[in-house]
Amino acid sequence: MTKRLPALLFTLVLAMFATAAQAEGGCPPGQYPQGGQGWQACVPIPGEQNQQMSVPTVRWTNHYQAIATDSHLGILGSAVDRTTNQSAIRDALADCEAKGGQDCKIDIALVNGCVAMVLGVTTREIQMGATKAEAEESAMQGCRRGNSKCEVYYSACSLPTKQ
Numbered sequence: 001m002t003k004r005l006p007a008l009l010f011t012l013v014l015a016m017f018a019t020a021a022q023a024e025g026g027c028p029p030g031q032y033p034q035g036g037q038g039w040q041a042c043v044p045i046p047g048e049q050n051q052q053m054s055v056p057t058v059r060w061t062n063h064y065q066a067i068a069t070d071s072h073l074g075i076l077g078s079a080v081d082r083t084t085n086q087s088a089i090r091d092a093l094a095d096c097e098a099k100g101g102q103d104c105k106i107d108i109a110l111v112n113g114c115v116a117m118v119l120g121v122t123t124r125e126i127q128m129g130a131t132k133a134e135a136e137e138s139a140m141q142g143c144r145r146g147n148s149k150c151e152v153y154y155s156a157c158s159l160p161t162k163q
Helices: 005-022 085-098 132-144
Strands: 031-036 039-044 064-070 075-082 105-111 113-119 124-129 151-158
Touching: 064 085, 064 113, 064 151, 075 085, 075 151, 085 105, 105 113, 105 124, 113 132, 124 132, 132 151
Parallel strands: none
Antiparallel strands: 031 039, 064 075, 064 105, 113 124, 113 151
16 A cells, blocks of 8 residues: 555646646636636737737639631631630630631630730741740740741730639
């Protein structure tokens, strides 16, 4: 029994401290209990800034665009800043047909970017880019590989927007 007495005392002391810790009133970190006659609440500890600032969530809206052409008739149809890829394709084909195109086909459809079409003497070049200037320069370089007199015929951007 005397050998177990120190272990028993140690356990008893631990139990006393555990109940003292529970006497904090169940308040979250950074707060302490405060009460009056018949009420008790948790209030922030003065000078303690334990609260985390909430960071607002930034949401982006995608924007789609498409280019359709009737290469036999040289007609271009486009759709910019559409909310879906399907609507961009549908509207580009409709624009091409409204301008007289009879065999309109989608050349490119993209989301959140820029596109440029450059025409040369014997060919056309379509390229994408993060900016209009980047798309135009990329298309111009592609056109100049086998052509002279390359000119930007069309360029546009459909960039994401914050909600």
